[in-house]
Each structure stands twice: as structure tokens, then as C-alpha cells.
Amino acid sequence: MTEAEWLACSELRLLLITLAGGPEWGNRYALAAAFLRHIRQLMPEGACRRHADVAERYAEGTASREEMRAAEEWARDALDRFDSRGTHPWACPDSRATHAVFTFFRWIDHEGMPAGVAHSARWALTVAVCDAAVTLGILQPSGGVMEMQVACLTAEEEYQCDVTRDLFNPFHTARFDPAWRTPAVASVAKAIYDERNCASLPILADALEDAGCTDATLLMHCREPRQHGRGCWAVDLVRGT
Numbered sequence: 128m129t130e131a132e133w134l135a136c137s138e139l140r141l142l143l144i145t146l147a148g149g150p151e152w153g154n155r156y157a158l159a160a161a162f163l164r165h166i167r168q169l170m171p172e173g174a175c176r177r178h179a180d181v182a183e184r185y186a187e188g189t190a191s192r193e194e195m196r197a198a199e200e201w202a203r204d205a206l207d208r209f210d211s212r213g214t215h216p217w218a219c220p221d222s223r224a225t226h227a228v229f230t231f232f233r234w235i236d237h238e239g240m241p242a243g244v245a246h247s248a249r250w251a252l253t254v255a256v257c258d259a260a261v262t263l264g265i266l267q268p269s270g271g272v273m274e275m276q277v278a279c280l281t282a283e284e285e286y287q288c289d290v291t292r293d294l295f296n297p298f299h300t301a302r303f304d305p306a307w308r309t310p311a312v313a314s315v316a317k318a319i320y321d322e323r324n325c326a327s328l329p330i331l332a333d334a335l336e337d338a339g340c341t342d343a344t345l346l347m348h349c350r351e352p353r354q355h356g357r358g359c360w361a362v363d364l365v366r367g368t
Contacts, residue, residue: 130298139284142291151295156186157358161290164356165283178202186358289354296360299344303364307338316365325355331365 128136128145136142146152160183170176178198184190312334319327332349340346348361 133298134292137285137288139287139291142288142295146291146295146297149297151297151360154186154294154358156182158291158294160186161294161356161358162287165286165290174201175205286354290356293353293355294358294360296344296348299360302342303345303367304340307335307340308365308367309334309338312338312365316362319359319362320357320366323357325359328355328359328361331362335365 128141133142133145146155163179163182167176167179170179178201181190181194181198185192185195312331315327315331315334318324319331328349332346335342335346335349345361345364348359
């Protein structure tokens, strides 16, 4: 895949294949956390949300491997309970959210090619999003269920591709001059990360330019009106993480 294809790609599977096994693939934990965060409001209150939050804390280094394993076991046990009652994991929104959580915990630990797992996870998220969209009145079930799922799949995959490009840039060689990390630049970058205030990314770009930054790709990414989130490659580069 070329850089132009990477920037234009609308198929998550192809982006993940490009990343799998590469030097940035360790950041897949942050990517999984971002995907789960996007559907957090669709999850049942309580254990489902708490265990999904473990992915984000693990990505940030504040949750242990043991906590990750415990969360994965909880999700597996939850699905087993649905099965024991004769309830298919896709039968209700709660079980679909649990399925999404479990699938992503599987994906987080998948060292090799993630395409098949990512495809399963994408559909789990899509159906959960579809349920919530109908419940919230965003979509009207006037068309067929398949039509709604396809619409949600398109929208959710567009979001996921944007987030993937925000967290990863395998075509940008990071050559960050430490002289650019002035107190003002460091302060803005820290605030963006700590407060999840991605709206301040253009301010970070201005501060970088004031510090003498000449990296056009870095500056353009900070100023793009696109989906940004915690783990943004530009912010992490500036922070030195």
C-alpha cells in the first residue's frame, strides 16, 4: 500500500493488514480502546463498561496484564451464560455489546494477521451501533434491517479508518527535533492528552511553528479537521512517547 492509498482507504481490513507486525503494531491497544470508547454509551451499565474500560487503562499502562486476562475471562463467561440460556450472542443489544468487548479483547492479543478477527469485531460493533441508532431515533426502522446494518457499517467503518489513521502513520518517518519541544509546545501537548482536548491540535501546530518546526506532515495532521483521539501519533511524537 502506498501513502496515497493509505490516506484514501475506506476498508479497515486493509489498513490493519498494512500495520500488522510492523513497528507501530504495539499501539493496537490504544486503537482497540478507541473503538470500544466509541460504543461505550451503547453498553449496559455496570460490568460490561467496566471491563471495556480495562482496554483503555491497559493501553495507558495503568492496568495490569492480570486485569486484562480477568476482563477477557469475564466477557467469555458472559457469552457462555447467554449460550446456557439458549440465547444467541446476537439476540439482544446487551449480548451484542458483550460480544464486541470480547472480540476486541481477542484482537488486542492477536499478534499475527488481524483481518478475520477485525471483520468479526466490526460486525459486532455495527449491530450494536444499529440497535442504539434505532433506539435513539437516529435511524427509523422503516427500511429493512439489512439496509440499516449496511448504513451503520459504512458510517462505523469510516470512523474506524479515520481513527486508525490518527493513531498510525506508517509512511511518516519521525524526525522530531528536540529543540521544537519548547515549554509552550510541551504544555499544549500535555493538555491535549490529559484533557482529551483534541480541539487544541491547531494551537499545537501554531506552537510548533513558533518553535521552528518545519515538518509539513506533522503540522498538516494537527490542523486537519478530522477525527482525532487519545493516542494521536502527532501528539505522542511531540510528547516523546
